[in-house]
Amino acid sequence: MAKPPASLSGQDVGSFAYLTIKDRAPQILTKAIDTLHRHKSEFFEKYGEAGVEAEKKAISLLSKLRNELQTDKPIIPLVEKCVDTDMWNQYLEHHQSLLKESDETPRWFYSPWLLVECYMYRRIHEAVIQSPPIDDFDVFKESKTQSFFESQESVIALCTYLQELVRTIEDLDENQLKNEFFKLLQISLWGNKCDLSLSAGEASSQKTNVLNSLQDLKPFILVNDMEHLWSLLSNCKKSEKTSIRVAIVLDNSGFELVTDFILADFLLSSKLANEIHFYGKSIPWFVSDTTVRDFNWLIDQVKCSNHKWMSKCGVDWENDVKMGRWVYHDHIFWTLPHEYCVMSQVAPDLYAELQKAHLILFKGDLNYRKLTGDRKWGFSIPFHEALNGFHPAPLCSIRTLKAELQVGLQPGQAEQLMASDPTWLTTGKYGIFQYDGPL
Ligand SMILES: O=P(O)(O)OC[C@@]1(O)O[C@H](CO)[C@@H](O)[C@@H]1O
Numbered sequence: 001m002a003k004p005p006a007s008l009s010g011q012d013v014g015s016f017a018y019l020t021i022k023d024r025a026p027q028i029l030t031k032a033i034d035t036l037h038r039h040k041s042e043f044f045e046k047y048g049e050a051g052v053e054a055e056k057k058a059i060s061l062l063s064k065l066r067n068e069l070q071t072d073k074p075i076i077p078l079v080e081k082c083v084d085t086d087m088w089n090q091y092l093e094h095h096q097s098l099l100k101e102s103d104e105t106p107r108w109f110y111s112p113w114l115l116v117e118c119y120m121y122r123r124i125h126e127a128v129i130q131s132p133p134i135d136d137f138d139v140f141k142e143s144k145t146q147s148f149f150e151s152q153e154s155v156i157a158l159c160t161y162l163q164e165l166v167r168t169i170e171d172l173d174e175n176q177l178k179n180e181f182f183k184l185l186q187i188s189l190w191g192n193k194c195d196l197s198l199s200a201g202e203a204s205s206q207k208t209n210v211l212n213s214l215q216d217l218k219p220f221i222l223v224n225d226m227e228h229l230w231s232l233l234s235n236c237k238k239s240e241k242t243s244i245r246v247a248i249v250l251d252n253s254g255f256e257l258v259t260d261f262i263l264a265d266f267l268l269s270s271k272l273a274n275e276i277h278f279y280g281k282s283i284p285w286f287v288s289d290t291t292v293r294d295f296n297w298l299i300d301q302v303k304c305s306n307h308k309w310m311s312k313c314g315v316d317w318e319n320d321v322k323m324g325r326w327v328y329h330d331h332i333f334w335t336l337p338h339e340y341c342v343m344s345q346v347a348p349d350l351y352a353e354l355q356k357a358h359l360i361l362f363k364g365d366l367n368y369r370k371l372t373g374d375r376k377w378g379f380s381i382p383f384h385e386a387l388n389g390f391h392p393a394p395l396c397s398i399r400t401l402k403a404e405l406q407v408g409l410q411p412g413q414a415e416q417l418m419a420s421d422p423t424w425l426t427t428g429k430y431g432i433f434q435y436d437g438p439l
Pocket residue numbers: 020024117192195196197198251252286363364365366367369401402403
């Protein structure tokens with residue numbers, strides 16, 4: 001197989017990668033510092049003077065990190081011993097060894113964007129865990145919570161819609177069921193517009209009822225493989241398999257996670273699946289990504305709502321978890337900088353787990369970058385080729401475009417988009433359902 005193309009990187013001045021490292025990353029660090037500041041009295045109340053000292057330490061570590069980034073210093077190894085520290089440091093060494101010839105060292109604006117961006121979030125985590133007793137503080141929790149509360153109206157609309165649908169689901173014919181499936185897939189796609197790292201942690205929520213906008217948003221779906229997903233799951237259902245397992249590799253908490261839960265609930269209620277396995281992050285990640293705490297917090301919030309249908313959803317979802325129909329997993333691989341084509345070597349247990357699924361849905365932009373290695377692929381090379389050997393089970397990326405990377409387009413499609421909207425790759429305005437697997 002030909003060598004894959006070069007990685008996206010901050011070396012390309014003016015590129016989205018470059019601008020993310022130059023502008024968005026320092027803003028995210030500043031916001032994290034500010035959040036710690038604002039919680040000072042809370043730390044004091046909880047831990048006394050030790051809490052205040054810890055807050056100072058975490059802030060000084062984050063300020064140092066911001067300075068390293070802004071002055072393009074070498075990427076240094078992690079120091080605090082954790083389950084993933086050796087793997088991280090080995091990966092950094094590996095990158096160092098690739099550069100031996102040229103006398104370079106891995107640096108913020110020089111190394112692959114995927115590596116340095118993941119590294120920044122891993123260093124934020126290191127700063128916090130090096131600062132006990134506040135070492136389990138999530139600097140992004142507030143933004144995630146805010147994005148959920150600001151989307152309340154949409155959440156209520158979706159929960160009400162779902163409850164009505166589930167009540168009459170037995171009466172739907174094949175075609176109606178398929179239409180509902182497509183609707184909820186699109187809700188989950190557009191839910192991905194609401195991530196917080198693109199807006200540098202500023203509010204990003206869903207204020208309008210997205211159900212009413214689906215028709216208008218259709219032209220913005222650049223690759224639409226929803227039919228394949230329907231064929232796959234409806235054939236599984238017809239073959240009366242004892243278990244149909246769908247894996248959802250989660251992205252953002254808040255509104256997007258609600259849309260994923262709505263889809264998951266529908267998959268079970270329609271018997272298109274009978275087990276949903278969710279994969280989340282084990283540490284705070286890319287501002288808004290879902291951790292187990294966010295997962296449980298959200299179900300709790302939905303349950304405690306005083307809106308009848310919203311709270312019914314929360315009760316059902318909590319029950320799905322209790323009964324093992326919904327299973328949450330985390331694995332350190334999701335917060336390593338590796339592209340997914342090396343998962344079978346780096347995390348064979350996770351790869352084997354994913355192989356058990358009949359379908360894997362990968363939510364969001366970062367998952368797409370890792371699926372395709374975050375490389376400068378041509379716009380029309382096949383998705384299968386960009387996956388570079390990563391085929392644990394039939395899979396589909398559900399993502400709005402927020403990075404200068406897209407494969408599998410029709411010849412001429414990218415050129416047309418570029419002419420009509422030069423920002424098409426990075427604003428989250430366009431989306432895809434891109435499938436790879438047997439047809
Ligand atoms: O994975 P998500 O939540 O859809 O997006 C993550 C993201 O905002 O982070 C990076 C910018 O910092 C971009 O790759 C991408 O747009």
